[in-house]
Amino acid sequence: MKDVPCHPLCIHRAEWIVPGDGIVISDGAVVTFGGKIVAAGAAKAIRLSYHGKTIDHGASVLIPPLVNAHCHLELSPLKWRLSPSSSFSSWVNSLVEARSRISPDEWLPAVMSAAKGLFEEGVLGIGDVGNLGIASRAMEKKDFPPFSGIFYREIIKPRGEPEDIKPFETGRFPKGKNGAGAAISFGLSSHAVYSASSQVIIRTKAWDRERRIPFQIHTAESPEEMEFVVSGTGPILDLLEERGHCITREEIPGCSPVRYLYRLGVLDSDTVCVHAVHVDEGDLEILKRTGASVCLCPRSNLFLDVGIPQVERFAAAGIPFALGTDSLASNDTLSIFAEMSSLASLAPTVPPGCILTAATEHGARAIGLSEIGVDAGENHPAPMGRLDPGFRATFLAIRADGIRDGEVLEYLVHGVTGPDPVSWICDPLRGA
Ligand SMILES: [Zn+2]
Structure with a gap:
C-alpha cells in the first residue's frame, strides 16, 4: 500500500x-x-x-473508499480459533468458550492489527459493533486508523432482564473523535430479536433515532433463529434457557424477524437489518415499503453454514444492500474485496457495478455517511461513497x-x- x-x-x-x-x-x-x-x-x-x-x-x-458496514473488531483475537460450523448455536457456545480463554494482553494488539489490515485494504468507513469495550479502547489510540463511521455498543438483554438501556450509554469518545482525530459516532445496537426484548429493541432504536444514528440489528441470520422466532422451539431456546432465561409462550414473536421488527415500529430508512439471509416475499415488501436496508455478510454466512443471502432478490426489489464481514470469529479476513468476490460468485447475475456500489455508496449510507448537504461541523465530515x-x-x-x-x-x-x-x-x- x-x-x-x-x-x-x-x-x-x-x-x-x-x-x-x-x-x-x-x-x-x-x-x-x-x-x-x-x-x-x-x-x-x-x-x-x-x-x-x-x-x-x-x-x-x-x-x-470502501465501507465495512458491519464488523466486530473486538472479536479479532478469535481469528483461527473457531472452525466452520453447521450449527449457529454450537458456534455461539464455542465462541463464548474460546473468548474466555483469551489472555488479557492479547486483546488490544489483535484489534489494532485487524483494524490496520482493514485500512490497508481500502476501508475508510466502518460500522463496528462491540460489547466488551475493547474496540473503543483501541479507537482512542493515536495509531488507530482514521476510520469514519459508527461504533455501536451492542445490547444483549433477553426477555425477563431489566429493560433500562441507560447503562449502555457509556463509552462515547471525547468530542466525538477517535484517537487519530477522525470523526466517529457512538451508537447503540440491539443484538437480535431473540436476544433483546421488544422494549429493549424499541428503546435502542429510539435512542439512535433521536441522535440521527442508523440502527443495526442482526436479523434472520440462521434457520435456528427462524425456528425460535416463529415457533419458540429449537437450539436458540435451549441456548437462552441454559443461560437462565425463562421464555414464555407470549414472548415468542410468532412471525419472521422482519415482520416482528415492523410490528415494533423500528423499521425505517435508518435501520439496517444485518445478514437478512432468510427473508420471504412479504419481508422484502416490508423492507421496500419502510425504506430499511440490509447489510450482507456472505463469507460469515458460509462459515456458519446458515444459508446464503438472496442478493438477486434485493437487487430486483431495489432494496439497498451494504457489505460487512462480521468478525474474525466467523471469517478469515475482514477484507471487503474478499466479501465482494464472494457475493459476486453467489450472485453471478447481479452486475459487478452493483456489488461495488454495495461496498461503497450503500455502505456509506448504512453508517450515515452518504448524504451530501448535511454538512456540518467537525464531527460530521464530508460524505463518502x-x-x-x-x-x-x-x-x-x-x-x-x-x-x-x-x-x-x-x-x-x-x-x-x-x-x-x-x-x-x-x-x-x-x-x-
Ligand atoms: Zn455481527
Whole structure:
C-alpha cells in the first residue's frame, strides 16, 4: 500500500475512474480542493476547466473508499480459533468458550492489527459493533486508523432482564473523535430479536433515532433463529434457557424477524437489518415499503453454514444492500474485496457495478455517511461513497496492470487480493 498526499488543487488522472453506480470512465480524472472533490469525469474535459498540479496514477482505477458496514473488531483475537460450523448455536457456545480463554494482553494488539489490515485494504468507513469495550479502547489510540463511521455498543438483554438501556450509554469518545482525530459516532445496537426484548429493541432504536444514528440489528441470520422466532422451539431456546432465561409462550414473536421488527415500529430508512439471509416475499415488501436496508455478510454466512443471502432478490426489489464481514470469529479476513468476490460468485447475475456500489455508496449510507448537504461541523465530515463534487477527497487508486476496458468492474470485484494493489489518495492519516 502506497500513499499519495493531497495538494491544494490537484488533478488525479488515471486510466479509469468509477465515480459511482458502476459507471466506468476511461482516461478519467478527479479534481480535489480543500479536502473535497470538486469535479470528476473525462480527463480531457477536466483539463479544459481546471488548472493545478496533475498526478498521473497510470494503469489504475480510482474508486471511492470502501465501507465495512458491519464488523466486530473486538472479536479479532478469535481469528483461527473457531472452525466452520453447521450449527449457529454450537458456534455461539464455542465462541463464548474460546473468548474466555483469551489472555488479557492479547486483546488490544489483535484489534489494532485487524483494524490496520482493514485500512490497508481500502476501508475508510466502518460500522463496528462491540460489547466488551475493547474496540473503543483501541479507537482512542493515536495509531488507530482514521476510520469514519459508527461504533455501536451492542445490547444483549433477553426477555425477563431489566429493560433500562441507560447503562449502555457509556463509552462515547471525547468530542466525538477517535484517537487519530477522525470523526466517529457512538451508537447503540440491539443484538437480535431473540436476544433483546421488544422494549429493549424499541428503546435502542429510539435512542439512535433521536441522535440521527442508523440502527443495526442482526436479523434472520440462521434457520435456528427462524425456528425460535416463529415457533419458540429449537437450539436458540435451549441456548437462552441454559443461560437462565425463562421464555414464555407470549414472548415468542410468532412471525419472521422482519415482520416482528415492523410490528415494533423500528423499521425505517435508518435501520439496517444485518445478514437478512432468510427473508420471504412479504419481508422484502416490508423492507421496500419502510425504506430499511440490509447489510450482507456472505463469507460469515458460509462459515456458519446458515444459508446464503438472496442478493438477486434485493437487487430486483431495489432494496439497498451494504457489505460487512462480521468478525474474525466467523471469517478469515475482514477484507471487503474478499466479501465482494464472494457475493459476486453467489450472485453471478447481479452486475459487478452493483456489488461495488454495495461496498461503497450503500455502505456509506448504512453508517450515515452518504448524504451530501448535511454538512456540518467537525464531527460530521464530508460524505463518502462516490467520487462526486462535494464528497470527501479521500479515495483509492487500485493498480490494474494488464486490465482492458471491459474488464474493470470484474477486476475490482474479483481480482483484488491483499493490500498491494491499493493506494490511498489524500491519505486521511496525513490530514487531507
Ligand atoms: Zn455481527
